[in-house]
Amino acid sequence: MSENAKASSVNRAKLYQLVLFPLNNGATNVYYVLVLSYIATFGSNVLALGTLFASVMVTAMRLCDAITDPIIGALMDRTNGKFGKFRPFMAIGNLIMAASILVLYGITPxxxxxxxxxxxxxxxxxxxxxxxxxxxxxxxxxxGQTVLTNDPKQRPLFTIFNTVGSLLGMGVMQFLAPILAKNYEGGYSSAGFFRTLAPVGIVMSIALTILAIIGIWEKDQPKYFGIGGEKTEKVKVSEYLQIIRENKPMQRLMIAGAGTKLALSIANNTTVLCMLYGCMMGAYDGLYLPMMVLGYACSVPFFILSVRTSQKKGQKASLTKYVSVALACYVGVLVLLLLWGHGDAFHLSLLGENGLSINLYTILFILFFGIGYGAYYATADMPIPMVADCSDYETYRSGKYIPGIMGTLFSLVDKLVSSLSATVVGIAVTFIGLNNLPTQYDPYTPGMNVVVIVLFCAIPMVAWAATLIAMKGYSLTGEKMKEIQAVNACRRDAVANGMKLEDAMEKWQTVDQLPAEYRA
Structure with missing residues (x-):
């Protein structure tokens, strides 16, 4: 491929752009903690609304997302103004959140x-x-990933920087919240706590948003908008359902994304971990933090391995490989939990009265859980950069550039699954006769081990199996994406030189039909 053609077909991001733009996820994760972690408590304890109402309303609002998300996606796809396609939505969205939360937490009490x-x-x-x-x-x-880069070697890096940005926004808020709560009588139930936490979170989110906008600034312009650029055809709202119905890779990715998200959300649910480490093992304070540190530490090598696999063989190969590792390891975790309670030896133990006290059961649990958690945590956000591949495929398939609808549809699935996880845990707990969600200090209740096995192991394993089945027919391999980018580049150059989009779509449909300079 000639240098000119190569430069035209591959849109690469600079390092600072790859680092800064994913901070947009950190900016929204600030609100994930600020709102989704505390709004039910705020509603019931501060505003004195019904406990059931506050909890159910947050979950029921997800039904509204099914209507609003596609509309917002369509609006984004039709936006092509002076400030680009994505920057206005990032800025306006952040300001809307800031204003609504300031009023909610500051004035409604x-x-x-x-x-x-x-x-x-x-x-x-x-x-x-x-x-x-x-x-x-x-x-x-x-x-926004669709304009940031289409380089198959760069897109996998988004997973790492996205995770860093997510942890930055979420982690800082989770660290600050309990510190601030200690300054108010009633802690999380105090109106003063929310009036203080809200401005802190808002300032942090605004700062991260500004950095993310800087990261995408240079790329948020028409020449990176699909094949047509400024001439990109506007898609009618009525066409979206047909487009999604015909975009088979996106359908499969939505299943895979739901599977990995559901596994992470349920297995990491606070109630599940309280039952496992506190109620069953009787040592929540001595097990929870060490096991979480173990899981995060084990995820580091898997992040590196997953990126290398994605760069060499494509993101599909990486996702299926490491989800398979997680599934295999959790077979071992499942067996260990089934053996729990059959004697003193079948019990997690790290520290005893005389110091370190580790048995074979604990060693095996550390091995299977550590490797399994590291593998699935590294793959949990992997479907996110794959959304950009599906968007590029849609451009290749139909000539339509609709990253907005692709992003909001995937976001909708993500939000529905996140909401579903809490509902599943709540329903499961009622089956053993508990009226309240157990904490780490509650005694063991008969049947609690079965609930833990189902939530901590069985459901995540089923979700990973669904991911593997969905990915089996996923056609966007690393090699296929290279072909798609080459065909899209040739069509884009032709349209820029005056050819009609319909003619370019008809003339170049496979990589074999491309001029020699566009072939790898």
Whole structure:
């Protein structure tokens, strides 16, 4: 391939762009903690709304996402203004979230308790407005990758930087929240706690958003918008359902993304871990943190391995390989949990009265859990950069450039699954006769081991199996993506030189039909 053609077909990002743009995910994850982790507590304990109402409303609002997300995606696809396609949604979305949360956490507690109807209305209305802003910004993380880079060697790096950005936003908030809560009587149930935490989170999210906007600034321009660039045809809302129905790779990726997300959300659920390490093993304080540190430490080599595999063989190969590793390791975890309770030897033990106290059961658990957790944590966000591949495939298939609808549809699945995980845990706990979610200090209840086995092992394993089945027919291999990028580049150059998009689509359909300079 000639240098000119190569430069035209491969859009590479600079290192600072790869590092900064994923901070958009960190910016939205600040609100993930600020809102989704605490809003039910705020509603029930601060505003004195019904506990059931506050919890169910947050879950039920996901049904509204099924309507609003595609509309926002369509709006993004039709945007091509002075400030680009993605930057306006990132900035506006962040400002919408900031304004709605400042009012929600700062002003609604001032509504007198004699006007409870106003508290209910403000709680629902402001949360709905926040959801709109959240969708505005979070969908850009997925759809913006299409302009950032199409280099098969760079896109896998997005997974690493995305995880770093996510941990930066979420981790700092999780660290600060308990520190701030200690300064108020009532802790998380104090209105003062929320009035303090909200501005801290908002400032941090704005800073991360600005950095992310800088990261995508140079790339957010029409020459990177699919084949047509400024001439890109506007897609009618009525066409979206047909497009998604015919984009088979996207359908399979949505299943895979739901599977990996569901496995991570349920297995990492606080209630599940409290039952495992606290109620069953009787040593939550001595097991939870060491096991989490173990899992994160084991994920580091898998992040490196997954990126290298993606660069050599494509993201499909990497996802299936390491999900398979997780599935195999959790067979061992499952066996160990089935053996729990058959004697003192079948029990997790790290520290005893006289210091270190580790048995064979614990060694095997550390081995299987550490490797399994490291493998699946490294793959949990891997479907995100694959959304960009599906968007490029749609451009290749139909000539349509619709990263917005692709990003919001995947975001919708992500949010639905995240909400579903809490519901699944709650329902599972009721089967053993518990009215409240158990904490680390609650005693063991008969049947709790079965619930842990199902939630900690069985459901994640089924989700990973579904991921592997979905990926089996996923056609966007590393080699296929190289062909797609070459064909798209040839068509784009032809359209830029005056050829009609329909003619370019008809003339070049496979890599064999391309001029020699576009072939790898």
């Amino acid at each position: 001032m509504i007198p308790d004699t006007m409870m109807w106003a508290r209910y209305a403000a709680f629902v209305g402001l949360y709905f407005v926040w959801v709109i802003g959240y969708t505005f910004q979070t969908s850009c993380t997925r759809s």
